[in-house]
Amino acid sequence: MSKNVSDHTKLAHLSRDEEVLQGAVNPPVHRASTILFERAEDLYSSKPKRSYGIVGMSVHDSLREAFCTLEQAYSVVLAPSGLAACTMPLLAICSAGDHVLLSNNIYGPTRRFCENHLPRLNIEFDFFDPENSNNILEHIKSNTKAIFMESPGSLTMELTDIPAIVAVAKGRNIWTLVDNTWGAGWFLKPITMGVDFSIQAASKYPCGHSDVLMGTIATGSKKADKVLQRFDTDSGNFVSPDDAWLVLRGLRTMSARLERQQTSALKVASWLSQHPKVAQVLHPALACHPDHQLWKRDFTGSSGLFSFLLHPTSEAQVFKILNSLKYFGLGFSWGGYESLAIHCDPQLIRTNPKWPDQGNIIRLSIGLEEPHDLIADLSQALNI
Ligand SMILES: Cc1ncc(COP(=O)(O)O)c(C=O)c1O
Structure with missing residues (x-):
């Protein structure tokens, strides 16, 4: 070809x-x-x-x-x-x-x-x-x-x-x-x-x-x-x-899924970046990401996986947020047609330099659902 x-x-x-x-x-x-x-x-x-x-x-x-x-x-x-x-x-x-x-x-x-x-x-x-x-x-x-x-x-x-x-x-x-x-x-x-x-x-x-x-x-x-x-x-x-x-x-069908997941993830990430309970959204396609220029230089787009950092809160509160999500499954892996969420802190193992303990990180894998539904779901969960 x-x-x-x-x-x-x-x-x-x-x-x-x-x-x-x-x-x-x-x-x-x-x-x-x-x-x-x-x-x-x-x-x-x-x-x-x-x-x-x-x-x-x-x-x-x-x-x-x-x-x-x-x-x-x-x-x-x-x-x-x-x-x-x-x-x-x-x-x-x-x-x-x-x-x-x-x-x-x-x-x-x-x-x-x-x-x-x-x-x-x-x-x-x-x-x-x-x-x-x-x-x-x-x-x-x-x-x-x-x-x-x-x-x-x-x-x-x-x-x-x-x-x-x-x-x-x-x-x-x-x-x-x-x-x-x-x-x-x-x-x-x-x-x-x-x-x-x-x-x-x-x-x-x-x-x-x-x-x-x-x-x-x-x-x-x-x-x-x-x-x-x-x-x-x-x-x-x-x-x-x-x-x-x-x-x-x-x-x-990967290209069609990725295009939709890219657009939806950006919508959800942008919404999260304005949320008062969110300290930082970790998504390289957002202009505020520290490596955004590198992303623009090397990548032609972004997939549906990103994370966000909550303002410091208790682990119990993080569990409450995750447990109240309706459209995000709680589970490992990512890239499927269904949205997933996990909290990342137990996995954040870093050696020299260590990961700075700045708050709790939640990772989302955005699936093929309507982004408005996902945003509404996150909104009710974060307000819990
Ligand atoms: C970045 C990355 N690499 C590799 C793997 C391993 O893939 P698998 O679950 O197929 O073993 C994962 C799984 O989550 C991953 O996130």
Whole structure:
């Protein structure tokens, strides 16, 4: 498909191989472990594309191709969850004696994986302040192998100057990784900025219906692809064809959902920013956000996830607010068609600099409901 075609058109038409579809609009769910060979001579030949189901069937190929186009990547590896997609490339590229730099705002379970398992493998790690990428050089050591970013952070919404970090990393042979779940491969294209691995929790916007766990790792070069594919093959990584089918189906409507969620989230965020009980709205597309200029430079839009800070209040009051919401479900994850809310404080783990204890943060994932209904719901809850 021509590069000049819009992403909207691409999402509707790519990965629709007529030979596989046989007239249908969507591909079949193709389940397989054993692949039969016609001749014994071919069993151990390196030629066949598939010798065992673990490499995936046509539905996996279609999904990989779709993400590859969306992320403008060299290749894409699918993983059984977003978290697995964050940890896999680290395991693929790092060896004993290496050092990894982690953004201080990375997804909590990614942080937990690094804290619990990297030391066991004799891999060191440190954190850097995502909003202070200018001093990244101060954190780099002679054995730094990778820099892991998440922009914006999915709770506190700080942005990282990705091109600035890439510029420092490239000259030093350091791999760069970005958790691109908020940008969804739609609003941010890290590979085009020179990032080596763009990671998504496809469980969020690509799936869009809160019923599949999946991750994607897009690679930026043949070199990155080689190191990741090796680990993918050797570790037995696999996602089910049913899940691949569901995510491919979700991806077809992602642009329409994201456009509505973007508009609705901005309406809700703007309303919250005027509310007397709200100290600050953490949404990078609002002009008052400290990283707004960076967002304007690097992103083409904003998704439906943002947070807000209440003026200091008791935990009991925060629970009261959350418990009185009617249209916001209380639950983890985000990017589905239904709105969700959580309080973030128990998850706000930060190392050097620590998260300043400024009040209680509530995170909202805005779904497809009418924004006026969501605002009315928040209004009654905040006035409780
Ligand atoms: C930013 C971010 N990355 C990764 C993940 C992990 O995704 P999954 O739930 O599919 O493991 C999440 C999940 O909430 C997330 O918010």
